[in-house]
Amino acid sequence: MxxxxxxxxxxxxxxxxxxxxxxxxxxxxxxxxxxxxxxxxxxxxxxxxxxxxxxxxxxxxxxxxxxxxxxxxxxxxxxxxxxxxxxxxxxxxxxxxxxxxxxPASAEQAEVAEQYEAENPGVEEATPSPSPLRGEGWGEGLPQAPAPDTAPLPNPLPGGEREQEQKALASPAVRARAADLGIDLADVKTDSDRVRHADLDAYLRYGQGQGYQAPHAHNARADQPIKVIGMRRRIAENMAASKRAIPHFTYVDEIDVTALEDMRADLNANRGQRPKLTMLPLMIVAICKAIPAFPMINARYDDEAGVVTRHGAVHLGMATQTDAGLMVPVIRDAQDRNVWQLASEIGRLADAARSGKASSAELSGSTLTITSLGPLGGIATTPVINRPEVAIIGPNKIVERPVFDGDEIRRAKLMNLSISCDHRVVDGFDAASFVQELKKYLETPVLLFAD
The missing domain is CATH 2.40.50.100 (RNA polymerase II/Efflux pump adaptor protein, barrel-sandwich hybrid domain)
Incomplete structure (x- = not known):
């Protein structure tokens, strides 16, 4: 041996x-x-x-x-x-x-999961639908947390107290409410022959001085210590380093994408065998057309060497939600691709990232990143820069609202667009001017196909 x-x-x-x-x-x-x-x-x-x-x-x-x-x-x-x-x-x-x-999950995580399933029978974890970006409009849907088990648990009482509760007269509804609140009916004073909801209300208001204790957390789940490892730890380290080292600022503007959405619908209706267009390929074309006038946006900053490299090619990072966490596959030379080629590459990279087959080269080397929460985007987002890049663009969800068009009111599709920048490299005026240039292309979409 x-x-x-x-x-x-x-x-x-x-x-x-x-x-x-x-x-x-x-x-x-x-x-x-x-x-x-x-x-x-x-x-x-x-x-x-x-x-x-x-x-x-x-x-x-x-x-x-x-x-x-x-x-x-x-x-x-x-x-x-x-x-x-x-x-x-x-x-x-x-x-x-x-x-x-x-x-695969560690033994510790598997043990926690088995314990959770044993304590919560019948609760199934929701399965996220595929999404190139985080949210709908740029993909479809996000994973949802499992709904809590709301069935009330029995209120265990010592033998003597249980007998006293059984002697207290009350309707089934009152008994159920008292059980939910963790109240012993024998402790509730009443002027009638039975306990009513009003008696429970009075007990809740004044019973504290009579030894009343706060309701038990019957529906609370057990704490789950999850060790932060692997991809999740890489994400945590990268985000912490970015926020710690980069002085962020975020600029937000509203864009009318009514004409762009109409054009997208026409393109999809006549796409033949080509992939269906989401908003993302059109957004990327607009970004690539606007970048030459604002080279400070498409850059990487080596703060240790004190060198900013303004890149000629647009290698666009695409924030993608996967089961392993957030990944950023890169669309190489996005400026040389048309909308259909971009749509194909977006689908290919998103599938590779979700299936764990994206290569190291496909997950590195981006010069600018785009990220979206789709329908969950709310009014505005403040995305964190993908270091060592100096900017990240975050389109938010599209909503329909009435807008004034001269003296008339019309129905419009509006979208807020956010951009976070490294204030060491990008001035606020430059960021705002870049977004205004994007707005021009997105609100007049015929310009996307003009030389």
Whole structure:
């Protein structure tokens, strides 16, 4: 018998460490060569680690969420072969990952989920519908939280108190209300032969001094400690770094998209075999047409080097909600694509991100990002910049309202458009002027197809 130490290999992305997001083996397990043993996450991708030997697992490097340095021991395996020398050990370097893979839930998360299901039978989690962006109009729908179980629980009472409650006369409705409030009917004073709703109201108003206690939280669910790991931790770190390092400001304006929506409907009616157009491809065309006059918007700021790079090409990041969290696949050279090509690329990248098949290259290198909450966008949003970019655009939901058109009132489709900028690089005047240029293209959509 001999022990083989499997060290974390160089994943090939220039990283110094990776995070454990899932273990597929435990100490004492017998494993075979090429069996998956762990999922490790880098800045962009989740990589599956496979064992180069067969044997019994005797040591693991840490718990889910821990960081492991490149070259450090990840797993120690007891094998039946002779001990490996440094020269004879199997090669451990692997190729760079081509896909992002969503790691399964940790054992801790699975245990919490099983406990929740046991305590809440019949409650099913809503399944989100696919959406290229977060919300409708740019996709369709968002995941909704499961509805709470509102069935009242019985109010346990000691034997003597239970007998007293049974002696108190009250209608079924009053008894149900008292049970919901956690009130013992025997403690409620009444001037009649039975307890009424008015007596409960008086008890709630004045009963505190008589030893009344606040109602029990019968419908409260158990607390669920969820460890922040993997993609969720990357998102948290990136957002915190962005807000900490970048002085944000947000500008919002209202845009009349009535003509744009009419044109979109005409294009879809005559699209043939081409993909159906959402508002997003048309918005991207407008952005690409407006950018040349405002190059400070399509830029990245290296604050350590003190250098702002104004990019000639528009590599547009598209904030996409997935089961693993928010991802930003990138539409390369958006300025060279027409609306139909943009629609196809949007669908392809959104599907790749949702299925966990987006490559590292497809999730990096954006120069400007667009994000939307669709019908949940409300009046306005203040999106957080995707660092090291210097701006992010956030269209909000489209609503119909009456507007004045000269002396007449007409029905219009209106949309608020937000833009958050890095005030170290972009002045407020520039941001407002850029949005006004976008407004010109979106309110006069024929300009989108003019040279």
């Amino acid at each position: 001999a022990r083989f130490t499997f060290k974390l290999p160089d994943i090939g992305e220039g990283i110094s460490e990776a995070e454990i997001v899932a273990w597929h083996v435990a100490v004492g397990d017998r494993i075979e060569e090429d069996q998956q043993i762990a999922d490790m996450m880098t800045d962009k991708a989740t990589v599956e680690m496979e064992s180069p030997v067969s044997g019994i697992v005797v040591e693991l490097a840490g718990e889910v969420g821990d960081q492991v340095s490149i070259g450090a021991a990840l797993v120690v395996i007891e094998t039946e072969a002779a001990a490996f020398s440094a020269e004879e050990a199997p090669a451990l370097r692997i190729d760079p990952p081509s896909e992002v893979k969503v790691a």
